Each structure stands twice: as C-alpha cells, then as structure tokens.
Amino acid sequence: MEEKKRSLGCLFPLTRFFIFLKVYKVKRFITPFLFLLVIAYGANQLQAQIEILLPAPVTEVTVKDKPNDSGESIIVRWKKSLDDGAGSFSVKEYEILRSVEKDGVYNIITTSPAGSEEYIDGNTIDGKDYYYIVRTTDGVNFIDSEPTEAVRSSAQWFHRGRINMLVAAVLLSTFVLWFIRRAQRGEELYIRPIAGLKAVDEAVGRATEMGKPILFIPGIQDMDNIQTIAGIIILGRVARKAAEYEASLLVPTARSIVMTTARETVKEAFTDAGRPDLFDPDKIRYLTDAQFGYAAGVDGIMIRERPAAVFFMGAFYAESLILAETGHSVGAIQIAGTAMPAQLPFFVTACDYTLIGEEFFAASAYLSKESRLLGSLKGQDLGKAIFIGILILGCVLATLGIGWLTTLLTVGQ
Amino acid sequence: MFETIGIWIAALLTLCIFSFLYKDNPFYKFAEHLFIGVSAGYWACYYYHNVLQPNLFVPLFQEGRPIFIIPLVLGIMMLLHLVPKISWISRWPLAFIVGTYAGYYLITYLQTNALEQVTATLVPLVTFSSVVLFVGVTTGLVYFFFSKEHKGTFGGIAKFGIWFLMIAFGASFGYTVMARISLLIGRMTFLLKDWLHIIQ
Known part of the structure; x- marks a missing residue:
C-alpha cells in the first residue's frame, strides 16, 4: 500500500503547477518553459519510482566445488534479497544462470524458490570453468547479481566427513582378523x-x-x-x-x-x-x-x-x-x-x-x-562391547550438555 | 469387453486361491501353477528388457564400451552350470557376486545399523522416553552378545533386553496385521465392487 502511495505522489507537483498558473496568472511566455520543467521533474520522479519497485538483489554470491563428492557438482550460495520474506515481500523466486565465459551468454539452468540461499549444480563437467549469476525476480521485473569468479568441479578421493566410518571399519576389521587368527591357531x-x-x-x-x-x-x-x-x-x-x-x-x-x-x-x-x-x-x-x-x-x-x-x-x-x-x-x-x-x-x-x-x-x-566365521562373530562381539561403552558414556555426556561424542560419531553424507 | 473378461478371470482366480482356506483342491492347484508359470515368464521378460538390455547389451554392442565384456563373460560363466563337465566354472561368478556384495554392504551396514543408530541413541537422559530408549538399546545389545553365557547379572540384563524386543514385536505384529487386513479389504472390494457391483 505504501508503494502505491509513493507512485501517486509523483503526480502532486503537476497538480500544484496548474494551481500556481491559475492563482498567480503567470504570463503566457513562461508557461511552456515551466511546463517542460514540470514534465522533466515528473519523469525523474517516475524513474526513481521504477527503481524502488525492483526487488533488492541477492548479495554475497559465492561458488565452490562441492566437497567430498565424486565430481560434477558446484555449490552456489547467496544471501537472500532484502525483499525476500521482508521489505516489500516482492521476491517470487531466484533464477540461477550459468555461462562458460564471464562476459558470455548466461543461460537459466534452474529456479530456486523464494527463501532459498543455495543451489547445487549437479550437471557440470569436471575441470571446466563456470560462472554464475543469481537473478532475483518478482515474476515481472528482475535484477541480476554480479557474475561470480570462475569455479571448477572436481572429484575427491577421500570423503573427509566420513573419517569416523573409516576408523570404525578399520577397527572392526582388525578385531575380526585378530580373532580369526586366534581361531586358526587352534584357540577355542x-x-x-x-x-x-x-x-x-x-x-x-x-x-x-x-x-x-x-x-x-x-x-x-x-x-x-x-x-x-x-x-x-x-x-x-x-x-x-x-x-x-x-x-x-x-x-x-x-x-x-x-x-x-x-x-x-x-x-x-x-x-x-x-x-x-x-x-x-x-x-x-x-x-x-x-x-x-x-x-x-x-x-x-x-x-x-x-x-x-x-x-x-x-x-x-x-x-x-x-x-x-x-x-x-x-x-x-x-x-x-x-x-x-x-x-x-x-x-x-x-x-x-x-x-x-x-x-x-x-x-x-x-x-x-569354521574359524573365519567364529573369528568374525567374536570380532563383532568386541565391537558391540565398545558400542555399549560409547552409549553409556555418550548418554552421560549428553545429559551433562557435552555433545562432542555425538559430533565425533555423526557420519557425513 | 476385454476389461470385463479380465475382471472375470481375475475374480475367478481370486476365488481359486481363496479355496485353499478350505483345503488343497484342483482349483487352487490350477491357480497356483498358472500364477507361478505366468510370473516366472513375466520376470524373465522383465529382466531381459530392464536389466540385460539397458545394462549390458546397449552399453556393449550399441555404445561400444569394452568394460562391459566383464559382466558378459561372468554371465556366460554362470550359464556354464548347464554343462555338467564344466559346471564348476559357474562358481567363479557366484563367488564374485557374493564377495562383492559382502564387501559393499560391510560399509553400508556399519553406517546405518551401527554408527547412525548409536548416534541417534545419544540423548540426554532427562525424559522417560529417552531413559526407555537408552535402557532398551543397551540391554538389547547385551542380549545379542554371544561371547558370554546368559547367567547371573549379565543374564538378567539380557533377559530385560529380550522383553524389550518382545514388546516391540508385539507392537509391530499388531501394526502389520492391520496392514494385511487392508490387503484383504482390497481383494474383497475388487470382488464386490468391480466384479459383482454389489457395493459402489
């Protein structure tokens, strides 16, 4: 409603101008000059009004290769528009545009709903440069962010978020192999x-x-x-x-x-x-x-x-x-x-x-x-005993408000 | 016309299968053999069109990807089971399948059945539900400990664990029976609505 008032407000100077002519009976020769002046002022006001109607652009657009994956993915992040869920509430969605040249042609690759601040582009070729623009749109008007710096996707050998899995697998395998060895040596x-x-x-x-x-x-x-x-x-x-x-x-x-x-x-x-x-x-x-x-x-x-x-x-x-x-x-x-x-x-x-x-x-x-099966079973038993210990310790720590053990055991996706 | 014939066939075969509730009889035998034969044929076609063709024939013969020679050779080795003299060759692809999947699932199960379960159980023991969760999981794990006989205090804890399991099974039983009743309702609806038009 406030926006509407502001757009009508630009017409008030014109009204005031005609009142001025009528009241003070200004001479005819200056009328065209003043008229042109008022038109120019009105146009300027309208231009300013159009700028106000555009949604605010997204800020802090960053791009990076998606970590801990098998490649072909780039993460695009941005800080949402000031008019997204606030301000004029005018943002309808964001359009993600991609190009292989910074000054080249940008094509829309997807749209993200209002409120979103991240998009994972899972359709890239590893080792190739990509540039992104995040377009804020209200359904009619739009405003683009600056193009990002070049970014390349790549595959990683190790998923660093799953080192705990590696440790658990190595530990469990070690237990199993140890018990198999003991069984093969004839130990009952x-x-x-x-x-x-x-x-x-x-x-x-x-x-x-x-x-x-x-x-x-x-x-x-x-x-x-x-x-x-x-x-x-x-x-x-x-x-x-x-x-x-x-x-x-x-x-x-x-x-x-x-x-x-x-x-x-x-x-x-x-x-x-x-x-x-x-x-x-x-x-x-x-x-x-x-x-x-x-x-x-x-x-x-x-x-x-x-x-x-x-x-x-x-x-x-x-x-x-x-x-x-x-x-x-x-x-x-x-x-x-x-x-x-x-x-x-x-x-x-x-x-x-x-x-x-x-x-x-x-x-x-x-x-x-069979020694291998017996060893596996005993190794798993030892693993279970350790898990019981972790459960008891972890629940006590969680009750005391200490959460590092939970963080340590959480497996990255 | 064809739809009506289809409904009649389906309805009569349903009744043939239901007749087993009385006792084994020729109608049930007929429906059983028809079901097995048709489904075996259906699955053979399904595997050809949805497994062999897209995963082997197309990549190998149309796209010319030589790596797919490996599954082709393994498949042929499997078929050699039909030749008695060299049937032992079929053990190799079997060993490959079993070994590959055992290794693959080691990590999957370790994550889903161990680490994620443990992480989800690490909750503050401040509510009744969290205490029940903690006691249930811990005593359940003790029950599945095979290196020590269930005697004395250890046996008591294990017994507590099996109680938890049985209560869970009881709840699951009731829940699943309800789901099975819905299957029966589906069949009865088909008979009474689509076939006999008794209900709308």
Whole structure:
C-alpha cells in the first residue's frame, strides 16, 4: 500500500503547477518553459519510482566445488534479497544462470524458490570453468547479481566427513582378523548356546524318523543379500545332516542364482557326508521371482509333501506369515531365522524356534565352527562391547550438555 | 469387453486361491501353477528388457564400451552350470557376486545399523522416553552378545533386553496385521465392487 502511495505522489507537483498558473496568472511566455520543467521533474520522479519497485538483489554470491563428492557438482550460495520474506515481500523466486565465459551468454539452468540461499549444480563437467549469476525476480521485473569468479568441479578421493566410518571399519576389521587368527591357531573361542540351533539336528532327526522330507526356504532375496548368504550357510549344515540321516531335502527358491548356489552347497554337503549318490538337483528348484507366486508354490509343496521340518532362513517380507501358518497347519517343526524386523513377530508367533536378527548370523558360525566365521562373530562381539561403552558414556555426556561424542560419531553424507 | 473378461478371470482366480482356506483342491492347484508359470515368464521378460538390455547389451554392442565384456563373460560363466563337465566354472561368478556384495554392504551396514543408530541413541537422559530408549538399546545389545553365557547379572540384563524386543514385536505384529487386513479389504472390494457391483 505504501508503494502505491509513493507512485501517486509523483503526480502532486503537476497538480500544484496548474494551481500556481491559475492563482498567480503567470504570463503566457513562461508557461511552456515551466511546463517542460514540470514534465522533466515528473519523469525523474517516475524513474526513481521504477527503481524502488525492483526487488533488492541477492548479495554475497559465492561458488565452490562441492566437497567430498565424486565430481560434477558446484555449490552456489547467496544471501537472500532484502525483499525476500521482508521489505516489500516482492521476491517470487531466484533464477540461477550459468555461462562458460564471464562476459558470455548466461543461460537459466534452474529456479530456486523464494527463501532459498543455495543451489547445487549437479550437471557440470569436471575441470571446466563456470560462472554464475543469481537473478532475483518478482515474476515481472528482475535484477541480476554480479557474475561470480570462475569455479571448477572436481572429484575427491577421500570423503573427509566420513573419517569416523573409516576408523570404525578399520577397527572392526582388525578385531575380526585378530580373532580369526586366534581361531586358526587352534584357540577355542567360546560362543554361548543358541536355543534355536540345538533344534536343527533335532528337526532333521525327526523328519528322518517320520520318513518325511525337510523343507528349507532360503528367503525371497538374491545372493546380494547378506541374509540369503547366511541362510545358505545354514543350508549346508542342514544338508549335511540330511545326507547323514538319508533324509529328503527340498529347497524351493525365488531366485535363479540362489538356486544355483543352493545346489552347489547341498551337493558339497552330501559329498562331504560321503553320500554324493543321494544328491538330487531336482529337489532344489526355482519357482518364480514373484513374491506371492512363490508363496503360493511353497504352500502347495507344504500341503502335498507334508514336510516334518521346515526351515525359514533368509530375508522375508509379507509372505512370511502365509508360509509359517501353512507350515504350522501341516504339523511340521518350524525353525526360522531372519533379520527382517517387520517379519520377526510372525515367525516368533508361528514357529517353534526363531533366530532373531544377529542370532541368525551367529548361527552359521556356531554350526560350522569354521574359524573365519567364529573369528568374525567374536570380532563383532568386541565391537558391540565398545558400542555399549560409547552409549553409556555418550548418554552421560549428553545429559551433562557435552555433545562432542555425538559430533565425533555423526557420519557425513 | 476385454476389461470385463479380465475382471472375470481375475475374480475367478481370486476365488481359486481363496479355496485353499478350505483345503488343497484342483482349483487352487490350477491357480497356483498358472500364477507361478505366468510370473516366472513375466520376470524373465522383465529382466531381459530392464536389466540385460539397458545394462549390458546397449552399453556393449550399441555404445561400444569394452568394460562391459566383464559382466558378459561372468554371465556366460554362470550359464556354464548347464554343462555338467564344466559346471564348476559357474562358481567363479557366484563367488564374485557374493564377495562383492559382502564387501559393499560391510560399509553400508556399519553406517546405518551401527554408527547412525548409536548416534541417534545419544540423548540426554532427562525424559522417560529417552531413559526407555537408552535402557532398551543397551540391554538389547547385551542380549545379542554371544561371547558370554546368559547367567547371573549379565543374564538378567539380557533377559530385560529380550522383553524389550518382545514388546516391540508385539507392537509391530499388531501394526502389520492391520496392514494385511487392508490387503484383504482390497481383494474383497475388487470382488464386490468391480466384479459383482454389489457395493459402489
């Protein structure tokens, strides 16, 4: 409203001029001169008014290569216009213009909403000079900042904001390697008994006694999932026991690579047990990648084959309860192991034993007694002990208002 | 016309699958085999068009990028599993996949499952929620400590940890069951609205 008043204000001198002519009856010869003078004054006032209507430009425009990245990114920062969220509130957005020459043609590469003070240009070529202008616009009028100095994007070898990650990874790896070395030297490394694992041999034995097959389900994820890998390691143990007891082992899979890996694992286990003749590759088969198609297929196998023991070892999603309930309905002893938090409640409810989260990963080490797996487990235990210590110390410090430990552990993105 | 036929097929197949609630029967078997067969074929086509073609064939044969010979060779080695005499070669690409992903996820999991969780737990112990968070996380970690038997005070702390886990599982169970009920509602809506037009 104030701006409008000011723009009308420029007309007042003209009105005053005509009153002056009428009141003082000025001679005709000076009238044109005075008229021109007033027009010039009015034009000057209007020009000043137009300048007032323009939004204030952004200030302190800086550019720099985005640090700790793989290149091809430049950060443009500015201090927002005085009319952005204040003053005349006229700023609508900022336009970012880029050129490869300081005095060259600048093209708009993006727009940033009012209130913003940073833009990351992720479309640059490393090693090439770029210049930027930040244009402040109210939707009609605009005003540009001065062009910035030249800036180049580049890639960095090290992400300095993630040195804490490096330290943690090196420490953890050192612990693991140290314990593996100790295990390989023949030192006995203690691992506490895990309830669900004791039941593995029992389940295989039960299936043998009943003359029914064992059904092993390695989840619905591929071999890139660490849970599938852990599941396959446990499959090796189950297969070995099945070979020793001459029990039938069925392994339906939802991924072709998992099928191949499972076949290799079971074949090796049967060979190690001295019964390669019992290995039947057709019992380890691929059904489908589709989640519920796989669930329907496994349900069908459960109902028709009526396994005495069912193992769910891997990564599961919404099909977990469907599978576990069907297994329960056929009277099978069920042992599950997964690290999927949303599915664990279903397995806890419907299965006889459940390996929760890391117990599942520990199971493979416990069952195999393999020095590398045992060493890994012990190394991780030491890591957990350190984390518990950090938690206690960090919470005490945070309660006292000291936050350096939190800062130290925060990982840069 | 085609839409109506599609709705009828979908509705009848849904009923075939639901018939499993009674017992295994030929209708369920038919739907099951159809589902598995169609989805296996669908995923084979999907992988060809969305994985093999854009990630291997186009870069290698159209753009002429020689580095993509490596995945091609690994893929062929994988297929050699079908030749019994040299099936052992397929173990190499498998070892490559398993090893690569194990290494890759070591860092990812260390960040998301360890450091970020610990950082998020470092809160001032001034409210009831923060104390519960601290006690729950610490005792939960003690439960997953495998180097010491759960006996005495240590066992008691671990037991406290498993209580926390079970309470969390209970909450998660209820929440997820609600989500599954919504799936059932979706199917029933399809049958009653799109197929039978009983509800609007």
